[in-house]
Amino acid sequence: MRVVTGNKIEEINKQKFQEMTGGYSRVEIDLGTGDGRFVYKNALLRKDTLFIGVDPAEKQLEIYSKKAAKEKVQNLIYVVSSFEMLPSELRETADKIYVSFPWGTLLENIVKPTKGGLDKLLELLKEKGELEIILGYAQELEPSETKRLNLPPIHLGLINDIIVPAFEDRSFHAKEFYEMSKEQLGGVETTWAKKLRFGRDRKIYKLVFSK
Numbered sequence: 001m002r003v004v005t006g007n008k009i010e011e012i013n014k015q016k017f018q019e020m021t022g023g024y025s026r027v028e029i030d031l032g033t034g035d036g037r038f039v040y041k042n043a044l045l046r047k048d049t050l051f052i053g054v055d056p057a058e059k060q061l062e063i064y065s066k067k068a069a070k071e072k073v074q075n076l077i078y079v080v081s082s083f084e085m086l087p088s089e090l091r092e093t094a095d096k097i098y099v100s101f102p103w104g105t106l107l108e109n110i111v112k113p114t115k116g117g118l119d120k121l122l123e124l125l126k127e128k129g130e131l132e133i134i135l136g137y138a139q140e141l142e143p144s145e146t147k148r149l150n151l152p153p154i155h156l157g158l159i160n161d162i163i164v165p166a167f168e169d170r171s172f173h174a175k176e177f178y179e180m181s182k183e184q185l186g187g188v189e190t191t192w193a194k195k196l197r198f199g200r201d202r203k204i205y206k207l208v209f210s211k
């Protein structure tokens with residue numbers, strides 16, 4: 001799989017990846033990590049966990065990867081990949097997956113869940129692993145993306161009636177889902193959460209599942 005370290009890209013094989021994960025008690029993956037702020041911040045706080053940020057946008061990944069390389073943060077890997085093309089090395093590695101404020105087909109796969117898409121998420125997780133999703137799109141604030149992907153308006157009814165049952169059908173267990181307040185958003189260490197906290201009001205939802 002392709003890994004960004006600073007502004008360098010290298011190919012890591014399964015054996016090398018296993019060596020990298022070896023010494024850690026947990027592995028947590030942030031899918032659609034963007035600039036990688038979330039995994040960087042968490043890697044500094046929890047040294048026993050290997051954090052893996054995944055995003056197709058290589059230039060975005062370089063932002064926090066350069067910082068991490070300079071500071072020699074060891075428990076952090078940035079992988080260039082999309083949800084559709086996830087490297088096989090990541091299969092059944094994650095104790096936890098985060099998907100925060102997804103866009104594009106990653107978002108589409110969550111709000112219009114299909115068996116194939118949900119199985120991809122399941123495949124990443126270890127037994128009893130957890131999946132934490134934060135959604136915050138709005139038709140009136142992102143009209144072109146909503147139209148392009150034909151996204152349904154997001155509200156608790158959609159989550160309750162469509163999203164959660166589809167996840168449960170693929171053997172995810174819904175632990176909790178709720179609307180987040182701006183204060184709760186303040187505790188989420190992603191760049192997008194910081195932007196939305198001070199932006200126009202919109203509904204934000206958190207969904208937590210376990211395998």
Ligand SMILES: C[S@@+](CC[C@H](N)C(=O)[O-])C[C@H]1O[C@@H](n2cnc3c(N)ncnc32)[C@H](O)[C@@H]1O
Nearest residue numbers: 032033034082083100103104105106190191192
């Ligand atoms: C709004 S940004 C959020 C980034 C970060 N999670 C945050 O909260 O700051 C959405 C991210 O989803 C990524 N994305 C879009 N489609 C994707 C896909 N198919 N697979 C993985 N990531 C995707 C984009 O590259 C972008 O970085």
